[in-house]
Amino acid sequence: MRQVRTIRYKEIAVDLRRRLGAGEYTAGRLLPSEAELSAAYSASRVTIRKALEELRTEGLVDSRQGFGWFVAEAPVRQPLARLATIEAQLEAEGLRSERRITDFAFVPAPPEVRAVLGVDEVLSVRRVNLADGEPFARVTVWCPERLGRELSLSQVEEQSFYDLLPVRFGGATQTIGADAAGPLDAELLGVPVGSPVLVCRRVTADVAGTPVLIGDYVFPAHRTEFTVELASTEPSIAPGGLRLLEPAPSPDQRGESASR
Amino acid sequence: MRQVRTIRYKEIAVDLRRRLGAGEYTAGRLLPSEAELSAAYSASRVTIRKALEELRTEGLVDSRQGFGWFVAEAPVRQPLARLATIEAQLEAEGLRSERRITDFAFVPAPPEVRAVLGVDEVLSVRRVNLADGEPFARVTVWCPERLGRELSLSQVEEQSFYDLLPVRFGGATQTIGADAAGPLDAELLGVPVGSPVLVCRRVTADVAGTPVLIGDYVFPAHRTEFTVELASTEPSIAPGGLRLLEPAPSPDQRGESASR
DNA sequence: GTGCGCACTTGTCTCATAGTTGTATGCTTT
DNA sequence: AAAGCATACAACTATGAGACAAGTGCGCAC
Incomplete structure (x- = not known):
């Protein structure tokens, strides 16, 4: 032997x-x-x-x-997969996804959008996402007029902004909160006014880190939830977390540091 | 080395x-x-x-x-916080954090807890977290009786389970949803009944991947939100995802074709 | 007041160095 | 033939040092 x-x-x-x-x-x-x-x-x-x-x-x-x-984290596959569209995630779960555009217009940027994107004029697209025929999300997307002027309504209806825009996307920050459904939410999502909804804002940036896309998503609470994998409790580079909102716009904190 | x-x-x-x-x-x-x-x-x-x-x-x-x-004054792009405990995150933001234990008991595990932890008897701790004197979270934590029997109420009040349990934690899965505040939530958090709340379940596992801790968190929606970083260029980032809930296990009648 | 200049700041380069992984080659041992 | 060793080099990264351009705030001469 x-x-x-x-x-x-x-x-x-x-x-x-x-x-x-x-x-x-x-x-x-x-x-x-x-x-x-x-x-x-x-x-x-x-x-x-x-x-x-x-x-x-x-x-x-x-x-x-x-x-x-x-x-590395155990489940890591593609960095790209994480920055997937909602639709792609649904398809991965075997759901047929569909969009209905309700609004497509070039408008002056709302203040908070303007603050992030840094432009005055934006393309604002509102739509409702349907999964298997049932509405499950009300979405509003803003992108700079400079990028959006090439887009048509039918393009936006059939493809995602990620595919349409000639931009290399670098990452996104997503904030998740809850709210009560407003009248518009209630009508489009088919839920009672005042019922809880998940609200999500995703700010997508290009590879240089410049924000290029803002999306607001409203989901009926009874149908949706987010899952986050938290890898380790070590304060390494770990992302994902909870944030307390400011209690109220206190009068003494209204800044003039950028008022010039 | x-x-x-x-x-x-x-x-x-x-x-x-x-x-x-x-x-x-x-x-x-x-x-x-x-x-x-x-x-x-x-x-x-x-x-x-x-x-x-x-x-x-x-x-x-x-x-x-x-x-x-x-x-920065109006942080629309939110800070990404380290994970760790919620208290640690609050301290990092300079907030004084405090807990009030409302319940400390060894009980038979609720079905869904039992299904995850795989034990019959659990320590169930209910508490309210206060930030600067204001309640901002109602928390229920379950841990196996085997691990919890060494703990005292005052220990649990002053330290986190992460510090107390002789376990090497390996990671956690967090699911985030929204709901309407129930009577108990409303009372403890000081919000109206029916107002939107963020609900979060965190299942923490040890390094071997065995779930050892379940925590349910209820946050008033007006004060809290989660942030998730998606696919930045940095290595090792936690993915975030959206999940559609199954059509309600409750006696609520919603079921049509569950062709999935 | 108006304009000018000065000190200070960030934005953006260049060049340099040390340390790291990626990769290839040749040699020794089993 | 495969495993392992030794070495060299390329490419990349983090960091340092310095220079210059451009923007801001402020005081001073006029």
Whole structure:
């Protein structure tokens, strides 16, 4: 019988896997560099890399050239998938999605939209999203007139802004709150006035970080909820959280810092 | 080997975020100049700027050429907060947080809790969270009797479960929805019955992925909202998603074709 | 008051350095 | 032939140091 030769990089992979599982390296944090690991395990960089690559294929870690290796989140697949449209998410759940445009107009930007997008004139599109024939969301999207002037109503009805705009999107910030349904919400969504609704504002930015799109979504509470995966309690780079709104527009806080 | 590599500008960003939350820089509304910060942190202007730019994308600060950096006033692009406990987030914003336990009992697990935790007997703790004296959340936490039997009421009142339980937490799944305030919510939170509330269920698991803690949070809608960062260029970010609820398990009659 | 200049600020470059991963090559050991 | 070692180099990143342009606020001479 032949003695089983232990494969060094497999050993290292096992040990790293154990350390990761023990929470030794927290999510979002950097691992020691390949050189350090090489010294720690008394193995060459090639071997360390083989172990790390193995962990990468398992989705445990990831790396960026010139930056380092870091702990990845378990369910990460495509960064792109996270910035999906609502419709895409619904299709993923097997629902037939459909839009009905109720409003398509170039208008002066509302103050808060103007503050974010930094333009005076915007394309404002209102629509109702239907899932399997039932209305489930009332949506208002604003985009700068400069970007929206090429768009037609039928385009907007059939494709998402993400597909239509010649912009490379970089990310979005989504805020989720609750409110009572107004008369318009009630009519379009088919719920009683005053019933609870989920409201969501998504500010989408391009790769440079400049906001280019604002969307307001109103969902009937009884049909929708959001799920967020929170990876670790460590204050690393962890996103997602709760925010307290200002109690009221207090008179002493009205700024003039930007009043010029 | 255990040594943790850090990114300087991230550290600085964290520190600045903390100072901003503590109101340290709000007086006069102008931050120290980049040169001053550079000296204070012993970092170059490049690094300081990177930290400030990060805070800008979070909507915390803004700048004007020739003028300086100042605390952003109407933050439409919300700050992304670290996860951790809700109390920790409030402290980061400079709010005094306090809990009032209203219920502390070992009880048979409610069906849905039992289904998730897989135990029959649980410790059920109900409390109200106060921020600066104002109630802002009604919380119910369940944890397995096996883990909760060591805990006292005063412990639970002063420390979070995350600190108290001898468990390595691995992550959490949070679902966010809206509802109308019930009589109990209304009383404890000081809002009218039927007014919209944000409801949130957080299932926290240990590093092995076993659920060990369930928390139900009810927030008055006018004071709270959630923010989620989607697909930024940074690695390791939590995905956010929308989920359609099943057509109500309640005796409510809504069912038509549930062809799904 | 008006205009000018000065000090200070941010915005944006360039150049440089150290440290990191990505990749390729040759050699040794089993 | 495969695993591992040693080495070199390219590409990328974070950071530092410095220079210059452009914008802002303020005081001063007129």
